[in-house]
Amino acid sequence: MSHVCRRTFLSLSGLLASSICYGEQGPSPDVTEPPASDTFLVIPLRLHVLTASDLPEIDCRLTDADLARILRKVNGIWNKAGIHWGLESIVREPAANSKKFRLVRDLNGSVPLDYYSMLVPELTRLLSGLDVYYIHKFSVNGVWLDDDFAMVQETAGLRPVEGGIDEPIPRVTAHELGHALGLAHRQNRTNLLASGTTGTSLNAKEVATARRHALKIQGILTVDALREHAEEATSQDHKVEARRLWTWLSEIPGDASKDALRRRDEVGAAQD
Numbered sequence: 052m053s054h055v056c057r058r059t060f061l062s063l064s065g066l067l068a069s070s071i072c073y074g075e076q077g078p079s080p081d082v083t084e085p086p087a088s089d090t091f092l093v094i095p096l097r098l099h100v101l102t103a104s105d106l107p108e109i110d111c112r113l114t115d116a117d118l119a120r121i122l123r124k125v126n127g128i129w130n131k132a133g134i135h136w137g138l139e140s141i142v143r144e145p146a147a148n149s150k151k152f153r154l155v156r157d158l159n160g161s162v163p164l165d166y167y168s169m170l171v172p173e174l175t176r177l178l179s180g181l182d183v184y185y186i187h188k189f190s191v192n193g194v195w196l197d198d199d200f201a202m203v204q205e206t207a208g209l210r211p212v213e214g215g216i217d218e219p220i221p222r223v224t225a226h227e228l229g230h231a232l233g234l235a236h237r238q239n240r241t242n243l244l245a246s247g248t249t250g251t252s253l254n255a256k257e258v259a260t261a262r263r264h265a266l267k268i269q270g271i272l273t274v275d276a277l278r279e280h281a282e283e284a285t286s287q288d289h290k291v292e293a294r295r296l297w298t299w300l301s302e303i304p305g306d307a308s309k310d311a312l313r314r315r316d317e318v319g320a321a322q323d
Contacts (some may be wrong), residue, residue: 079254088305092265093272095139095180097134098122101170103146106153109170111185111276113205115141117220118185124221125228128251130232132258134265136228137299139180146170146186161190168196176200179270181231183224192247201227212240215249222249229257231294233264273305275318281311292319 085091098118103109113121122138129136146152148169176182176256182200193203207219208298216222226243234244234257241250244257253261265271272280281296297315299310 072184079256085130096136097139097177099184100143101146109186123220127224128225193227195227195230209249232261261279
């Protein structure tokens with residue numbers, strides 16, 4: 052687990068900078084552009100690929116390149132809210148309790164959604180941040196299981212809408228993370244929280260709600276706090292950690308991204 056993910060640090064100035072105010076009169080307008088880069092909130096995210104040779108419906112085949120593309124598009128959706136999901140790590144692991152899961156499936160002909168939580172290996176959960184688990188296929192595109200993690204099928208399918216995203220899995224992932232940030236379904240078909248569409252829009256009230264809930268997540272960082280951790284990891288020659296943190300900073304839209312990328316490259320690729 053990363054050094055920064057064991058610490059939760061939000062400076063007063065970071066908290067103040069993270070507050071974006073919107074008027075409460077009239078319809079809430081869609082937010083189309085990201086806020087200033089120094090107001091971003093960064094949430095560590097661990098991506099899990101569950102494997103199960105005896106459960107083809109669980110056995111996920113996504114590659115690291117797939118996951119990098121998916122997360123890049125997830126951040127493309129969420130950056131208008133001033134929220135960035137920082138890739139803490141990718142974990143490929145056998146699903147837990149596969150025999151018990153198969154027994155439930157065989158006895159009932161199907162598996163209720165809340166039973167899918169038994170597949171999650173507890174020892175690899177991220178303590179500071181959130182987790183997303185990818186499986187091959189189940190009865191829905193994805194689900195937030197109210198226990199700090201989402202589960203998403205790699206075979207997701209969505210109804211195209213105008214202005215929608217070009218790939219289902221990033222949208223489903225971003226949708227489930229929206230539930231993690233306190234957002235309910237809103238059946239405007241171009242909205243991120245609409246059911247089963249490629250829509251990705253968020254309105255100002257949804258952005259404010261998501262940011263308010265994000266501040267409650269253990270491990271969240273303001274940009275100032277993230278930069279401080281990156282400087283500390285660099286000065287202590289924790290190269291893997293430093294590269295990870297500078298990478299997160301480089302992915303945030305704004306003028307500082309090029310400098311963060313330069314700092315990451317200066318760290319080098321040596322192991323801690």
